[in-house]
Amino acid sequence: MPEGPSILLMKEDLQKFAGKKVILAVGNAKFDRDLLVGKTLKEIRLYGKQTYLIFDEINVRIHLLMFGSYEIDGQMKPDSNLRLGLSFKNGKAFFYTCSVKLLPNDFLKSIDWEADVMSDIWNPEKAEAKLRSNPEMMVCDALMNQDIFSGVGNIIKNEVLFRIAVQPESLVGDLPPEKLNELISEARNYSFDFLKWKRENTLKRHWKAHHQKNCPQCGKPLISKITGKSKRRSFYCEADQKLY
DNA sequence: TGCCATGTTAAACT
DNA sequence: GAGTTTAACATGGC
Numbered sequence: 001m002p003e004g005p006s007i008l009l010m011k012e013d014l015q016k017f018a019g020k021k022v023i024l025a026v027g028n029a030k031f032d033r034d035l036l037v038g039k040t041l042k043e044i045r046l047y048g049k050q051t052y053l054i055f056d057e058i059n060v061r062i063h064l065l066m067f068g069s070y071e072i073d074g075q076m077k078p079d080s081n082l083r084l085g086l087s088f089k090n091g092k093a094f095f096y097t098c099s100v101k102l103l104p105n106d107f108l109k110s111i112d113w114e115a116d117v118m119s120d121i122w123n124p125e126k127a128e129a130k131l132r133s134n135p136e137m138m139v140c141d142a143l144m145n146q147d148i149f150s151g152v153g154n155i156i157k158n159e160v161l162f163r164i165a166v167q168p169e170s171l172v173g174d175l176p177p178e179k180l181n182e183l184i185s186e187a188r189n190y191s192f193d194f195l196k197w198k199r200e201n202t203l204k205r206h207w208k209a210h211h212q213k214n215c216p217q218c219g220k221p222l223i224s225k226i227t228g229k230s231k232r233r234s235f236y237c238e239a240d241q242k243l244y
Numbered sequence: 245t246g247c248c249a250t251g252t253t254a255a256a257c258t
Numbered sequence: 259g260a261g262t263t264t265a266a267c268a269t270g271g272c
Contacts, residue, residue, distance in 0.1 A: 003250050049251075066251045067269045081268070097268060099252075146252090153250050210250095229262085233249080 002064035004118050004151025005195035007049055010064075013072045014044050014051075017088050022055075024087035027095070031102040036060070036086065045108075048116050048150030052108065053086075059108065060084070061101045068098030115150045117188045118195075124184045131180060135173020139183065141228040142172050149187050154232045155210050156194060160186045161236060162209035167243035168227045168234040174244040209235040 021040050025033035039055040046052070053060040062084070064070070071094040083100045086093045114123035130148045131137075143149055143157040152160075161168050164182040166175070175183065197203040208216050215222055215237035227234040 006250075063252070064250090065253095065267075066249065067267085068251090069269085099267090144251095155250055231263095232251090 002049055002066070002068060003153035003156055003191075003194065004046075004048055004116070005191050005198055007046055007051060007064070007151070008118060008195060009198060010051065010070055011044050011046055013070075014053075014093060016090060017041050017086070017093060018044055020088040020090060022086050022088065025084070027082045027084040027100075029084045029100040029102075031100075033084070035102070041086075041088075046116065046119075047111050047113060048146055049153070054105065054108070057105055059103050059105055061099075061103055062095055063099040064095075065097070065099055069096045070094060070098075071096070112147070112150075115147060117149050117151045118191050122188060124181075124188075127184050127187075128180065131172050131184075135171065137172045138168065138228040139166055139170045139172055139175070140168035140232070140234055141230050143183070143187060144228070144230045144232060151191060152187055155207070156187065156190055157232070158210040158235050159194075159208060160190050161234070161241060163190065165241050167238075167241045168236055170242075170244040176244075179244070209237070211235060215240055 018041055021038065022036045025036045027033065035058065036055065041053055041055060043054040044051065045054060049063060051062040053062065073091040081097045082094060083098050084095045113119060114121050114126055116122060127148055131142060134142065139161065140157060143152050143160060160183065163186050164179065166179060166183065194203065197206045209222060212222055212235060214220065217240050218237065220237060220239055222235050222237055224233060224235050
């Protein structure tokens, strides 16, 4: 599931529990789940791929990692790896195979909320400043960097670089200023396209590079290669994507 | 069937 | 210490 846009869909599903009181908390999360019982879920806040269930004093941070999933209402899967299940008067929320952590609300102050590419307060100028201070970083690593582009994952990385015709191993400092700006604006733009297509269940159909065999522009075979320090797979066209 | 992958963290290394 | 590599987690799709 879990790049930023998918998490936004999860938030929409959870929203009906905002303002509601936790009746029961179950699961194998490594903290005292009873601390949540009787507390009211004040707000659901996102930061990239992270979801914060905010209560008085404390919050639960959920990260679905690679294989995590969630379920609203419905029957709990019998032999599943349930990390946390919350019951409210109007339904239940289950979180499976994910990272779940209880944090004090002070922690929220340490987050740079403006780094979330899908946030209303996304700050592209700040992203540009961070990029400029890391000229030796490859663009594939820059996009995957959650402190710069919180919410971007491997799919978004590959599609953004295809859209702006930049080879993944290009160095940030070598990009001309207008390319750097395209990188920043498309990280956000594509995330919203991802959201729209995910909602329609047509995401894969719209992939131009990610896990594709041939370049949709020139028809040549795409390169599939582990790139950068993040060691994640990149799909790109040698002919159409320029190495800076 | 076996491999790979929408991700992160922490331990174990150099 | 800094930087890098590896393991762990654990599921579903191809």
